[in-house]
């Protein structure tokens with residue numbers, strides 16, 4: 001398993017984000033065990049899933065006037081660019097770089113991103129929610 005203990009470590013308290021992150025982690029873990037044909041198929045799925053993951057967070061930031069929207073959106077753009085470039089290689093049958101990326105980089109990236117940028121966004125959203133309820 002490439003990313004472990006999701007429910008203990010990564011829950012942010014915003015259902016939409018948590019559901020998306022849970023799916024992301026499942027996909028990464030499936031990629032870790034996949035045969036080559038499955039890996040190629042799942043990598044394309046990961047790219048599509050991540051695109052909609054980032055679009056929905058970008059929309060949440062926009063709607064809630066999140067102060068750090070610029071750097072968070074730029075980081076999404078950077079990672080999506082990486083995923084697109086690697087997906088091109090993977091879809092042409094060269095899975096070596098894709099395997100290395102999924103094993104060595106994505107789990108580390110997710111851990112950092114979830115616990116910093118996404119956690120800050122979730123705290124901002126939860127604070128707004130509390131203010132609306134009060």
Ligand SMILES: [Fe+2]
Nearest residue numbers: 021053057118
């Ligand atoms: Fe996220």
Ligand SMILES: [Fe+2]
Nearest residue numbers: 057113117118
């Ligand atoms: Fe994010």
